[in-house]
Amino acid sequence: MSFQELKLKFLTMDFGFDIENSSSPYIQLLKVATLIPISHYLLGFSLIFLTFLYNFLEFHFFQDFFSGFQGQPVLLTFDSCSQLYKEVASKCQILHGRYLATPWLSSPHFQTVFLSFYGRAPSLRYKRELFITPDGGTIALDWAMNQDAGMQVNGEIHTDDTEPVVVMVPGLTSDSDAAYVKHFAFKIVKRRWKVVVSNHRGLGGISITSDCFYNGGWTEDIRTVVKHIHQRYPEAPLFVVGTSLGANIVVKYLGEEGANIPISGAAAVCSPYDLLISDRFLNRGVVQKFYDKVLTLGLKDFAQLHQPVLSRLADWDSIMKSRTVRDFDNYATRIVGKFETVDTFYRRCSSSSYVCNVMVPLLCINSVDDPVCTKESIPWDECRTNKNIILSTTEHGGHLAYFEGMDATNLWWVRAVDEFLGILQSSKLMHKPKEAQSITNDISVAS
Structure with missing residues (x-):
């Protein structure tokens, strides 16, 4: 029994639809849809997914191609x-x-x-x-x-x-x-x-x-x-x-x-x-949040290298729990740099x-x-x-x-x-x- 026949039998037996004699346009549309091979559906979904991925990752290959790679x-x-x-x-x-x-x-x-x-x-x-x-x-x-x-x-x-x-x-x-x-x-x-x-x-x-750490606005060094x-x-x-x-x-x-x-x-x-606009940007989209996570991991690795000093100057437990760059700046950079708030740090630097x-x-x-x-x-x-x-x-x-x-x-x-x-x-x-x-x-x- 083919895939299409199985679908017709399922609809007829379980839901009581008379597919052959029904005059409903939706039933007729469903009947036509069952005639399309499943491989075609898979191909269509693959094209839709690739198109989504192309735009999501901001590819520009076709733009370059149609411009003659100039x-x-x-x-x-x-x-x-x-x-x-x-x-x-x-x-x-x-x-x-x-x-x-x-x-x-x-x-x-x-x-x-x-x-x-x-x-x-x-x-x-x-x-x-x-x-x-x-x-x-x-x-x-x-x-x-x-x-x-x-x-x-x-x-x-x-x-x-x-x-x-x-x-x-x-x-x-x-x-x-x-x-x-x-x-x-x-x-x-x-x-x-x-x-x-x-x-x-x-x-x-x-x-x-x-007792001094660098930050994005530290120009003394x-x-x-x-x-x-x-x-x-x-x-x-x-x-x-x-x-x-x-x-x-x-x-x-x-x-x-x-x-x-x-x-x-x-x-x-x-x-x-x-830095304030950049902080908002990193917390805006899915891809940017990925970069935010990666940057945060780098900062936490940096902090662990200098734990004896940083744990004495800032909130060490909160630093290790930081999930964003903003969190790290709040519990480390802001405190060590003596800024009132994270936004104050971003604006001044x-x-x-x-x-x-x-x-x-x-x-x-x-x-x-x-x-x-x-x-x-x-x-x-x-x-x-x-x-x-x-x-x-x-x-x-x-x-x-x-x-x-x-x-x-x-x-x-x-x-x-x-x-x-x-x-x-x-x-x-x-x-x-x-x-x-x-x-x-x-x-x-x-x-």
């Missing part, structure tokens, strides 16, 4: 009278080109996850310097090594003290071993420039040595590190590049300092800008309030489909009215990923920042560094 144009936002655009950004071919994501990573979520779990980072070695801050904290400064960049003497690399130095500030719970950090550092050392990763306190395998490096290389152009939460710290630092700063130029990649005060050349890069840092927090108008800022936005790219090419070995934002800094370095718009200031309480120990 990619989407990069949108630049800047002041129409900006000399920074005329002298620097207008000469950046990458910023005036298109971005095409790796076809088999044509989803912001696939890009972001691939970067986190694989990343295809280039081989890179660091030379570590332990830097002691005035309050007794310890920061690991990892200097990227390039064996071909200088002359080797007694087993050490000696380079020109006037060559540019790039300070990189990673994102939340990231350090110098993160794939995207290595991609950028590798690109910079190929320029024969110095690049140093300023790891956050407690990261990079370093213990917390004071980058301020002290920049002064220290400027004092060591007073003749070298100094650049600073921040990524994700590190970008928020960098932009806030630039806005706080204004023109009185030894920085020649900067870049901020995938900055959240407004958001860099969006400092964008208008940036006085050095700054390139900001953001992806509209970033699944972690929403486009709603991007300060479009503030960037447009500040002549020192070029805001570059792409339709795709994910969070800090921007993989390109079939082999996904390059990150678009790395090439864009590298080109921007290179052209800026040879232009007349370099922000002139101030005289090196003495730091009485800073101690550096090479390891």
Whole structure:
């Protein structure tokens, strides 16, 4: 007996329907439906599910396909009278080109996850310097090594003290071993420039040595590190590049300092800008809540590494029960940072309030489909009215990923920042560094 016959018999015997003689249109429709093979139903449901999944994960493969895999144009936002655009950004071919994501990573979520779990980072070695801050904290400064960049003497690399130095500030719970950090550092050392990763306190395998922890608005460490490096290389152009939460710290630092700063130029990649809006975004959708859970697990792992200190300063039991980043900030970050509420912390530490005060050349890069840092927090108008800022936005790219090419070995934002800094370095718009200031309480120990 066929599947269709079984269904007809079931309806006739159990419910008393006279399928053959009934004049009801619904019964006739049901009769026709039973004639369709079950394999066709399965195929239909599969297509519906795949369509749902395609849109849910924000795939854009067909969009790329129908555009001939030419990619989407990069949108630049800047002041129409900006000399920074005329002298620097207008000469950046990458910023005036298109971005095409790796076809088999044509989803912001696939890009972001691939970067986190694989990343295809280039081989890179660091030379570590332990830097002691005035309050007794310890920061690991990892200097990227390039064996071909200088002359080797007694087993050490000696380079020109006037060559540019790039300070990189990673994102939340990231350090110098993160794939995207290595991609950028590798690109910079190929320029024969110095690049140093300023790891956050407690990261990079370093213990917390004071009662101070870093947070999304903590600018004292980058301020002290920049002064220290400027004092060591007073003749070298100094650049600073921040990524994700590190970008928020960098932009806030630039806005706080204004023109009185030894920085020649900067870049901020995938900055959240407004931490309050970003918090609301992470608690809005199913996918964003997944990222929120992952970030929370990373923060809890960070907390466990420094339990002896953090358990003394904050609510340890509640920290371990945290289910969201907001929970962690409420029971740890807010208490250690002495903020009244979590929202107070988010508002005071958001860099969006400092964008208008940036006085050095700054390139900001953001992806509209970033699944972690929403486009709603991007300060479009503030960037447009500040002549020192070029805001570059792409339709795709994910969070800090921007993989390109079939082999996904390059990150678009790395090439864009590298080109921007290179052209800026040879232009007349370099922000002139101030005289090196003495730091009485800073101690550096090479390891």
